[in-house]
Amino acid sequence: MALAHTIxxxxxxxxxxxxxxxxxxxxxxxxxxxxxxxxxxxxxxKMEEQGWVEPQLVPQEGRPDKKIYSITAAGREILIAWMHQxxxxxxxxxxxxxxxxxxxxxxxxxxxxxxxxxxxxxxxxLEVYRQIEASAFSTQPLPPxxxxxxxxxxxxxxxxxxxxxxxxxxxxxxxxxxxQPI
Amino acid sequence: MALAHTIxxxxxxxxxxxxxxxxxxxxxxxxxxxxxxxxxxxxxxKMEEQGWVEPQLVPQEGRPDKKIYSITAAGREILIAWMHQxxxxxxxxxxxxxxxxxxxxxxxxxxxxxxxxxxxxxxxxLEVYRQIEASAFSTQPLPPxxxxxxxxxxxxxxxxxxxxxxxxxxxxxxxxxxxQPI
DNA sequence: TAGTACATGTAACAGGTTACATGATTGA
DNA sequence: TCAATCATGTAACCTGTTACATGTACTA
Numbered sequence: 417m418a419l420a421h422t423i424x425x426x427x428x429x430x431x432x433x434x435x436x437x438x439x440x441x442x443x444x445x446x447x448x449x450x451x452x453x454x455x456x457x458x459x460x461x462k463m464e465e466q467g468w469v470e471p472q473l474v475p476q477e478g479r480p481d482k483k484i485y486s487i488t489a490a491g492r493e494i495l496i497a498w499m500h501q502x503x504x505x506x507x508x509x510x511x512x513x514x515x516x517x518x519x520x521x522x523x524x525x526x527x528x529x530x531x532x533x534x535x536x537x538x539x540x541x542l543e544v545y546r547q548i549e550a551s552a553f554s555t556q557p558l559p560p561x562x563x564x565x566x567x568x569x570x571x572x573x574x575x576x577x578x579x580x581x582x583x584x585x586x587x588x589x590x591x592x593x594x595x596q597p598i
Numbered sequence: 599m600a601l602a603h604t605i606x607x608x609x610x611x612x613x614x615x616x617x618x619x620x621x622x623x624x625x626x627x628x629x630x631x632x633x634x635x636x637x638x639x640x641x642x643x644k645m646e647e648q649g650w651v652e653p654q655l656v657p658q659e660g661r662p663d664k665k666i667y668s669i670t671a672a673g674r675e676i677l678i679a680w681m682h683q684x685x686x687x688x689x690x691x692x693x694x695x696x697x698x699x700x701x702x703x704x705x706x707x708x709x710x711x712x713x714x715x716x717x718x719x720x721x722x723x724l725e726v727y728r729q730i731e732a733s734a735f736s737t738q739p740l741p742p743x744x745x746x747x748x749x750x751x752x753x754x755x756x757x758x759x760x761x762x763x764x765x766x767x768x769x770x771x772x773x774x775x776x777x778q779p780i
Numbered sequence: 781t782a783g784t785a786c787a788t789g790t791a792a793c794a795g796g797t798t799a800c801a802t803g804a805t806t807g808a
Numbered sequence: 809t810c811a812a813t814c815a816t817g818t819a820a821c822c823t824g825t826t827a828c829a830t831g832t833a834c835t836a
Contacts, residue, residue, distance in 0.1 A: 615787075616787080616788070617786070617788075635787095635788085635789090636789085636790090639788070640789095658786090661785090661786050661787065662786070662788055663787080663788085664786095664788090665787090
């Protein structure tokens with residue numbers, strides 16, 4: 417159910433089209449929530465039915481018409497009520513740990529290559545986050561809304577840092593195993 | 599598709615019933631993969647159709663008959679082929695970050711209470727992992743299979759540690775905000 | 781005697797992914 | 809001229825959750 421609430425959260429600041437929201441899921445909130453454009457359009461249709469959002473048709477020239485959605489008073493209430501309720505604690509769900517669990521089935525080099533690839537991706541993400549930290553969140557004092565958004569970025573930084581630390585441990589372990597074969 | 603591969607990974611070491619597997623998802627692999635019993639039974643039926651696993655009916659007295667599944671040669675090949683393929687890099691998906699993103703909508707105390715609750719759960723999990731680390735993985739030298747499983751536990755430890763660090767940051771931020779209201 | 785563990789399943793629904801479909805504009 | 813961006817949608821499918829269904833045995 418949290419996809420609807422994430423969309424409401426994005427609409428609190430400013431109205432947006434399905435296309436705009438979809439882009440948000442690729443950028444701003446993309447590092448803690450993913451959604452495809454199909455999910456967004458389907459969810460918006462449901463939310464409109466329930467009266468949480470209101471569309472406004474904006475005709476355009478040369479490109480398809482836009483449907484700009486705004487949050488309604490009811491939608492705002494739903495979002496605030498949701499914020500007062502306890503939510504699920506996020507847990508790991510990671511394919512590479514399944515591979516590691518039965519890592520003995522393949523040569524250490526195979527897993528090592530895969531872990532190294534993952535490490536690189538985590539490293540790249542971390543660098544992007546650090547750049548956002550240095551550019552978008554460096555003005556002092558930060559406006560209140562930005563402070564909350566900055567806290568979500570901090571989570572991304574903690575997360576990627578932890579992933580990299582684990583990858584390094586795993587790579588060292590696999591290297592050691594390939595040096596002393598069974 | 600990785601649920602099937604996780605089940606194959608669990609069956610590599612020893613045959614198991616749907617009920618046994620379900621318990622594994624609550625304990626051993628539970629911290630990096632979740633599945634309900636319905637998912638397990640449905641997946642096993644599909645896997646049997648494809649010839650990845652083989653059931654053996656074990657009649658029991660006083661309780662329902664068991665269906666003990668073993669991995670087949672084909673299933674083993676599927677698992678090993680999967681291990682050679684690159685897989686998705688795990689990313690965060692966390693309700694509490696959606697709440698934090700629009701944290702300004704509610705009083706800081708509301709979010710602070712929720713973050714504190716999450717911190718406690720992460721702390722509890724971390725303690726369990728540390729205990730497992732000290733008991734199940736303390737014998738030196740560790741047998742090869744256990745070494746790989748230990749690496750997955752290490753990921754859990756890194757993850758929970760990072761979560762706690764973020765919660766502490768978030769709590770400090772919210773406390774500061776409630777002291778200096780708008 | 782009430783709850784938990786054992787053991788398997790069906791059915792319905794919600795959430796997420798992939799493919800297909802359309803069609804103009806802009807930049808390389 | 810080819811790909812990408814803008815902009816919305818349908819349909820089918822797979823994955824994950826919740827409720828319902830059955831029935832014994834053991835423990836508190």
